[in-house]
Amino acid sequence: MGKIKNNKNRRQDPQDMVNEDIRFKEVLVIGPNGDQLGTMMRREALEKAYELNMDLLCVAPNAKIPVCKIIDYGRYRFEEQKKARDAKKKQHVTEVKALRVSPVIDQHDFDTKLNRAREWIEDGQKVRIDMRFRGRMITRQEVGREVINKFSEQISDIAEVSKAPAMEGNTLSVVYSPKRGK
Numbered sequence: 001m002g003k004i005k006n007n008k009n010r011r012q013d014p015q016d017m018v019n020e021d022i023r024f025k026e027v028l029v030i031g032p033n034g035d036q037l038g039t040m041m042r043r044e045a046l047e048k049a050y051e052l053n054m055d056l057l058c059v060a061p062n063a064k065i066p067v068c069k070i071i072d073y074g075r076y077r078f079e080e081q082k083k084a085r086d087a088k089k090k091q092h093v094t095e096v097k098a099l100r101v102s103p104v105i106d107q108h109d110f111d112t113k114l115n116r117a118r119e120w121i122e123d124g125q126k127v128r129i130d131m132r133f134r135g136r137m138i139t140r141q142e143v144g145r146e147v148i149n150k151f152s153e154q155i156s157d158i159a160e161v162s163k164a165p166a167m168e169g170n171t172l173s174v175v176y177s178p179k180r181g182k
Contacts, residue, residue: 017058018073019046022066027058030069039065096126096175101151103137103144110147114154121159121178128163131172144172152176 017023022042029037029045032054040048045068049056055073058066097120099113117127129151131144148165155176163175 016073017061019049019056022046022056022058022068024058024061024066026065027068028063028065029056030059030067032070032072037070045070094124094126096128098128098130100130100132101147103131103133103140103147105147110151114151117151117155117176118158121155121176124178126162126175126177127159128173128175133170133172138170141167141172148172148174 024042026039027042027045028039029048031037032052037048046056049070052070054070056068057071057073057076058068060067097117099117101110101113105113113129117129120127129148131148133141133144137144145165152161152174158179159176160179161174162177163173165172165174
């Protein structure tokens with residue numbers, strides 16, 4: 001009979017049932033090489049794992065007969081953490097950059113905002129253009145829409161409109177994203 005390992009010092013996932021945490025009377029055991037060892041009582045399965053100086057991990061607790069695998073739990077946790085780190089490295093968070101323009105924007109200012117938006121879109125960022133109507137300008141929304149349409153024409157070679165121009169209170173907003181395939 002092998003010695004029983006103390007699990008209390010190990011950090012484990014709350015969903016992982018390992019060694020003494022397994023409370024099922026009978027379990028189907030899979031060996032360390034993937035071979036099926038058959039149905040055993042929990043105590044027998046634990047002793048078998050301890051003989052091999054390994055741990056017993058419950059991989060399918062909801063099965064008709066719960067399935068447990070004999071593995072090195074420390075190595076298993078390391079591999080899982082490594083996979084999680086790699087997945088986190090590969091994920092890409094797209095940030096939406098915001099630019100504020102006026103309905104009565106000057107040509108030089110317009111060109112400056114356009115160049116800034118182009119830089120961000122070429123870097124793979126989304127760009128949101130906010131046009132705030134102040135005072136009586138709210139009654140002349142067509143002037144603002146003309147500026148937005150001009151902006152859309154100028155940037156259409158590298159960007160597409162992902163959110164059409166829409167009024168939100170006194171602000172007209174449009175979102176551009178990089179074209180697919182660029």
